[in-house]
Amino acid sequence: AQSVTQLDSQVPVFEEAPVELRCNYSSSVSVYLFWYVQYPNQGLQLLLKYLSGSTLVESINGFEAEFNKSQTSFHLRKPSVHISDTAEYFCAVVRSGGYQKVTFGTGTKLQVIP
Amino acid sequence: DTGVSQNPRHKITKRGQNVTFRCDPISEHNRLYWYRQTLGQGPEFLTYFQNEAQLEKSRLLSDRFSAERPKGSFSTLEIQRTEQGDSAMYLCASSLGPALETQYFGPGTRLLVL
Numbered sequence: 001a002q003s004v005t006q007l008d009s010q011v012p013v014f015e016e017a018p019v020e021l022r023c024n025y026s027s028s029v030s031v032y033l034f035w036y037v038q039y040p041n042q043g044l045q046l047l048l049k050y051l052s053g054s055t056l057v058e059s060i061n062g063f064e065a066e067f068n069k070s071q072t073s074f075h076l077r078k079p080s081v082h083i084s085d086t087a088e089y090f091c092a093v094v095r096s097g098g099y100q101k102v103t104f105g106t107g108t109k110l111q112v113i114p
Numbered sequence: 115d116t117g118v119s120q121n122p123r124h125k126i127t128k129r130g131q132n133v134t135f136r137c138d139p140i141s142e143h144n145r146l147y148w149y150r151q152t153l154g155q156g157p158e159f160l161t162y163f164q165n166e167a168q169l170e171k172s173r174l175l176s177d178r179f180s181a182e183r184p185k186g187s188f189s190t191l192e193i194q195r196t197e198q199g200d201s202a203m204y205l206c207a208s209s210l211g212p213a214l215e216t217q218y219f220g221p222g223t224r225l226l227v228l
Contacts, residue, residue, distance in 0.1 A: 042221065043220055049216070101170065102159065104157045107154075
């Protein structure tokens with residue numbers, strides 16, 4: 001079975017400051033890794049995903065995440081946040097080669113302070 | 115592409131009543147998933163369909179819960195004899211193809227059992 005740990009339930013950060021949202025996973029098999037974002041009163045949306053290849057993946061709105069197999073981590077970073085980034089972010093894992101039972105972390109609420 | 119839709123968006127019911135939720139996936143997606151999200155937690159997998167076949171059910175899905183996807187298009191999730199612990203957001207997602215493919219989430223149905 002897979003599991004995901006997001007240790008930070010809330011992360012406040014000033015606008016234009018950098019941010020890192022931490023995600024660690026546990027799995028005995030290879031996995032795919034995802035970050036989903038949930039804006040207030042909206043459904044979950046895929047932010048970025050790691051399937052294979054380059055360990056650094058990027059989203060269209062400036063977020064990036066790096067897959068680190070040795071540390072079993074997939075931390076999400078952004079060098080300069082905007083007010084519009086205020087949302088809840090969920091890290092998720094799927095067992096590769098199987099169907100798509102997604103295991104989510106408990107989420108991190110990013111609050112961007114003007 | 116109108117996205118995944120769910121109805122109703124909100125449901126308040128009394129303990130012991132039955133409720134049914136509907137999910138309409140993106141039209142060409144053959145895979146459909148149900149998740150439950152409680153306050154402060156990430157979404158938890160409930161069940162999964164490939165076309166009309168229900169391929170896996172979580173242990174979270176007690177015998178009071180039943181899901182169907184009769185024609186491989188829309189799906190319904192029924193909860194019989196609701197309990198206060200059933201209060202949660204029920205999320206539906208759909209995808210096209212295997213584990214590499216992104217799951218697209220609907221806005222969810224928020225259930226409150228009084």
